[in-house]
Amino acid sequence: MSRNANRIILLGGPGAGKGTVAMTLVDRFALQHLSTGDMLRAAVAAGTELGKTANGFMSHGALVPDDVMVGLIQERVQQADCRLADGTPRFLLDGFPRTMPQADALDRHGLGPDVVVYLVVKDEILVRRLTGRRSCPKCGNPHHVEFAPPLHEGLCDRCGTALVHRVDDQEAAIRKRIDLFHSQTDPLVQRYAPLLVTIDGEQSQERVARSVIEGLRALEATGS
Numbered sequence: 001m002s003r004n005a006n007r008i009i010l011l012g013g014p015g016a017g018k019g020t021v022a023m024t025l026v027d028r029f030a031l032q033h034l035s036t037g038d039m040l041r042a043a044v045a046a047g048t049e050l051g052k053t054a055n056g057f058m059s060h061g062a063l064v065p066d067d068v069m070v071g072l073i074q075e076r077v078q079q080a081d082c083r084l085a086d087g088t089p090r091f092l093l094d095g096f097p098r099t100m101p102q103a104d105a106l107d108r109h110g111l112g113p114d115v116v117v118y119l120v121v122k123d124e125i126l127v128r129r130l131t132g133r134r135s136c137p138k139c140g141n142p143h144h145v146e147f148a149p150p151l152h153e154g155l156c157d158r159c160g161t162a163l164v165h166r167v168d169d170q171e172a173a174i175r176k177r178i179d180l181f182h183s184q185t186d187p188l189v190q191r192y193a194p195l196l197v198t199i200d201g202e203q204s205q206e207r208v209a210r211s212v213i214e215g216l217r218a219l220e221a222t223g224s
């Protein structure tokens with residue numbers, strides 16, 4: 001990968017496959033995976049103040065306020081596992097930024113991305129994927145009742161934990177999340193145009209993974 005590709009952002013609607021691509025990139029490039037959705041769900045499960053604040057927004061498919069999210073990421077990236085030995089910030093952001101003010105905050109703190117991977121998936125496919133999605137609350141491995149059923153019913157193929165149907169993976173919340181993606185997150189595609197690796201997210205998981213790796217390698221080859 002390019003010498004400079006220390007910070008990668010994953011963009012895409014809910015259910016576009018960001019979590020799955022993240023696993024590929026983490027395995028391949030040893031980046032620290034920062035999923036704001038996972039961080040918030042952990043806070044909800046732990047019953048922290050952040051979790052209590054976030055839960056009301058998340059359960060309805062609404063966005064958690066920008067100042068809360070920016071504070072969360074700012075604090076997280078200070079930690080040693082998000083830095084190279086010389087202090088350079090290095091991480092993979094999944095689910096952040098989701099709004100223009102969040103992207104502004106990254107730039108303000110010198111944390112802007114080197115590469116932005118954009119997964120394109122049509123809305124009706126996002127809805128089908130999310131209504132049938134069953135998530136592992138422990139390792140994040142996604143399953144689907146129709147497209148990727150677990151080997152043992154209700155249990156994660158990777159770690160054996162009981163799978164959950166997320167409250168925000170119910171139809172009303174899904175529609176809201178998709179609407180918010182178009183109104184709040186779509187504009188980031190324009191903003192990051194020069195850094196964008198655009199991937200057809202409707203391909204098989206294997207093809208998506210291969211396309212992402214090839215896209216990053218192509219960037220490396222051009223040195224951009």
Ligand code: AMP
Pocket residue numbers: 014036037038040057058059061062063064065069094095096097098099102168177
């Ligand atoms: P995700 O797992 O990325 O689909 O996120 C689940 C939920 O967490 C979202 O629907 C939001 O309620 C909240 N969330 C995650 N990341 C952000 C963010 N960057 N800004 C605002 N809300 C967020």
